[in-house]
Amino acid sequence: MVDDEPEPGPVPAKWLGLFQVVVVLGLIAAVPLTALAAVQAIAVAANAGPPVIEMPVPVAAEAAARAVPDGYAQAAVSAADGPTGVTGGSVAVRPESSAQPGLAAVTALVTLPGLAVALVVLVLLYRLVNRVGSDRDLFSAATVHGLRRCGGLALGGAIGQLALTLVCYTALWPLVAPAGSHPGGTLPDATGAAAALVVGFALLAVAEVVRRGARMRAELEGIV
Amino acid sequence: MSPAEPDSGHRIEVHLDEVLAARGMTLTELSHRVRVTVVNLSLLKNGHVKAIRFSTLVKLCEVLECQPGDLLSYRGPGG
Secondary structure: OOOOOOOOOOOOHHHHHHHHHHHHHHHHHHHHHHHHHHHHHHHHHHHHOOOOEEEEEEEEHHHHHHHOOOOOHHHHHHHHOOOOOEEEEEEEEOOOOOOHHHHHHHHHHHHHHHHHHHHHHHHHHHHHHHHHHHHOOOOOHHHHHHHHHHHHHHHHHHHHHHHHHHHHHHHHHHHHOOOOOOHHHOOOOOHHHHHHHHHHHHHHHHHHHHHHHHHHHHHHOOEO | OEEOOOOOOOEEEEOHHHHHHHHOOOHHHHHHHHOOOHHHHHHHHOOOOOEOOHHHHHHHHHHHOOOHHHHEEEEOOOO
């Protein structure tokens, strides 16, 4: 900068250091969380299996009477007691199915890409913050490029996550799950994707701020 | 004389070298008196700056005992 006024100081080290700490903490938390979530997603899907179905079955009146707690037995049994001495009841059944590996695959398909993208964004952000800290140059084209890349990746990941979830809900789930089951209890909701959208737009906004700052600094260069 | 913006249609020319020569002053001495580095004064003299602050112009005028018009002139596209 051609200027005899006091040079604008380097990138404020205090907030940059704090931001570095936050990103590092995010990375430290994200790596095991990603692995844990991946394992959990697969394990939960593998263990969940098809849904429990309530099936009406005939039960002998005596057995039904024994099953009703004290204080409620007489009313429940007498109300349902029929002329044949057989009353109604229900049993929870879980039909055997070979769909569990498919459910696990669908859940992993929905969960893991989003986590992987989040991890990549954090790593890129960490490298960007480190470079800005070492170069002492925040308002540069490289910073803008890096922030735009992170923001674009977060947005793309969020949109991809939403699309994957939609596809899995509508197309893949019926192929691997028994009829009547609903994926809502197993597949993740769209909270993560929504958060990624917000982060992506925020990163793009910061990139625009840095771009304008860099342009203003370029205009100031050459002033005596 | 140095064009300040060679790429634009109009040009601001800096006559610092002529004013210095008329007063028998060196760029280094001027630098000390106006508290602007020799490098920047050299850039200004050769027209390699984009702008000049009023505060710098005032100091130059005070030290060189001249008017801004003695240091700068405008030359249009046809000039």
